[in-house]
Amino acid sequence: MKQSIGAKTLAFPTPVWIVGTYDKEEKPNVMTVAWGGICCSKPESINISLRKATYSYGNIVERKAFTISIPSEKHVKEADYFGIATGKKVDKFAATGLTPVKSDLVDAPYVKEFPLILECKLIHTIEVGLHTQFIGEIVDVKADESVLGGKGLPDIEKVRPILFGPEIRTYHGIGKYLGQAFSIGREIS
Amino acid sequence: MKQSIGAKTLAFPTPVWIVGTYDKEEKPNVMTVAWGGICCSKPESINISLRKATYSYGNIVERKAFTISIPSEKHVKEADYFGIATGKKVDKFAATGLTPVKSDLVDAPYVKEFPLILECKLIHTIEVGLHTQFIGEIVDVKADESVLGGKGLPDIEKVRPILFGPEIRTYHGIGKYLGQAFSIGREIS
Numbered sequence: 194m195k196q197s198i199g200a201k202t203l204a205f206p207t208p209v210w211i212v213g214t215y216d217k218e219e220k221p222n223v224m225t226v227a228w229g230g231i232c233c234s235k236p237e238s239i240n241i242s243l244r245k246a247t248y249s250y251g252n253i254v255e256r257k258a259f260t261i262s263i264p265s266e267k268h269v270k271e272a273d274y275f276g277i278a279t280g281k282k283v284d285k286f287a288a289t290g291l292t293p294v295k296s297d298l299v300d301a302p303y304v305k306e307f308p309l310i311l312e313c314k315l316i317h318t319i320e321v322g323l324h325t326q327f328i329g330e331i332v333d334v335k336a337d338e339s340v341l342g343g344k345g346l347p348d349i350e351k352v353r354p355i356l357f358g359p360e361i362r363t364y365h366g367i368g369k370y371l372g373q374a375f376s377i378g379r380e381i382s
Numbered sequence: 383m384k385q386s387i388g389a390k391t392l393a394f395p396t397p398v399w400i401v402g403t404y405d406k407e408e409k410p411n412v413m414t415v416a417w418g419g420i421c422c423s424k425p426e427s428i429n430i431s432l433r434k435a436t437y438s439y440g441n442i443v444e445r446k447a448f449t450i451s452i453p454s455e456k457h458v459k460e461a462d463y464f465g466i467a468t469g470k471k472v473d474k475f476a477a478t479g480l481t482p483v484k485s486d487l488v489d490a491p492y493v494k495e496f497p498l499i500l501e502c503k504l505i506h507t508i509e510v511g512l513h514t515q516f517i518g519e520i521v522d523v524k525a526d527e528s529v530l531g532g533k534g535l536p537d538i539e540k541v542r543p544i545l546f547g548p549e550i551r552t553y554h555g556i557g558k559y560l561g562q563a564f565s566i567g568r569e570i571s
Contacts, residue, residue, distance in 0.1 A: 195499065195524040198534060201422045204428060204500060204521045205452055205536075205543035206395050206556065230419025230489060231548065232431045233397055233510035237389045240429060240515070245496060263394055269560045273567030288570055311393060312383065319508055323420035327427070327560045328510060331561060334392045335384040342550070345387060345395075349554065354394035356545070358538040359420065361531070364566075365538060368557035369393065371458045372495060374546060377461030377553075378397040381478055 202228075202359050209272050209355035209364065212228045212241055213260040213293070214252035216280070221293035221302035223262070223285050224249045225276030228324060229355040236330040239313060242324035249281035253327055257315040260296055262304035265353040266366045272355060273364070298332050308352050310335040385471050389419075389550050397551065398544035399493035401430055402408060402449040402482070402491045403433070403441035405469070410491035411440045412474050414465030416546040426520040428502060431513035437469035442516055446504040449485055451493035452503040454542040455555045461544060462553070487521050497541050 195354045200293055207227040214222050215317075228242035238363030239261065243250045247311060253259050266271045284292050292305035298311045303310045315331025356365045384531045396416040403411050417431035428450065432439045442448050453461045460478045467474055475482050481494035488543045502518025511513075531537030538556060545554045 195525055196527055196530065196534075198523050198525055198536075201483055201523050202428075202520065203425055203498075204397065204420055204424045204450065205397070206397055206543055206545055207420055208395055209392070209483065212404055216447045223434065228420045228422070229553065230427065230429065231391045231393055232389055232515050233417070233419045233513040235512040236510075237391045238510055239391075239393060240419065240421065255532060257422075261393065266560055270566050270570060272563070273563055273565070274570040275567070276571065277564060277567050284571070287390050309392075309394065317508060319506065321425075321427055321506065322423040324422040326421050326517075328508075328515075329387050331391065334390050335388050338383055338385055341385065344487050345385075345475065347387075347392065349550060349552065350395050352394055354561060356395055360535050360536060362563040362565075363538065364560040364563055366557035366560055368555035371455055371553040372462070374462055374551040374553055375466060376462070376551075377459050378464070378466050378530050381459060381463040382467065382472075 195335055205358060206356040207359055209357050211262040211272060211304055213262055213303060214249050214250055215256055216252050222248055222252060222280035223275045225272055227313060238328050239245055239325050239329045239331055240312060242326045244324055253315060256300045258299035258301045259313050259329055260301045260303040261311040262307040263305045263309040265356055266355050269355055269364050299321045308337040309347055325347060395545040396548055396549060398546050400451040400453060400493055401438055402451055402465055403438050404445055404490060405441050406539035409470035410475055411437055411441060412464045414461055421517060427517050428500060428520055429515050429517045431515045433513055442504060446488045447490045448502050448518055449490045449492040450500040451496040452498040452543055453496045455544050458544055459552050492520060497526040497529040498536055
């Protein structure tokens, strides 16, 4: 029996992604987003949603670029902190001891210590309501050599990304391998 | 050292969500999407991206509604099948033995056997490129009583959602609890 629990932003899983931007004084900032996803295969694009009140919102409007740094679970505390503190008041890199690296492709910084990086150019801005959705074209993906697996692609079990559970407000790691996509369903038909 | 791996739709984690729609003859259809995410807190909204070639694309344009059924890992084969087969040729509910249920709030069906359901009204359509992004307002969330935990909210460890790794094409379950959001980062500052 299904129970109605109301209109809520409640879907599993949501990602834990760190958005990197520069402000007008070239100060690098990072903030955590869980509202986001991939949204197009050609051009390769990703969407993130931010409230206008955030420091990063103004930076993206100004610079028309952002990065996404995907943290491993060992950095879950830093990822949480990046969503609590505001770049208006603090230097989040200095507070955590993590290292900003200037992207060579877009006008934004990423987090050196995080294993998987997307460099994005802003291509669409959609006003949805409390949040503004930014769609960025992914111009490059960069990965630490230590997380690469077969075919030169990142191994998700080495990256160890973090998941967020909205409403219940919990972080989880990734679990067991369940099967190969576009393959295990073929036995049904 | 970071290695460039090119412009790819490569971010972890992405979800495995089953989009439910009706066609003109009231035939219920389902398809799997990994391109999607929550995109706004007020109105509560979620985005999914579909290619125009899919059967579901036309159904959403016509009905202006869709559901998202979130499968548990025990249904990973059915979830994969829903992304392989096309509703143009087959009845995916009949093929899997799963049960369509008509939403009482939006003009779309959901999957009875899946534990967490979002019922959505189409509010925005954005042409990004190969994919069209549909933004739906979440008018209700419904959950099986068996997956509810504290505060009447779904327990992610009971829902057991599936994650998809783009490019590497693997499915994974959720893993260990890593901490409470908006909390564990407070010790940094």
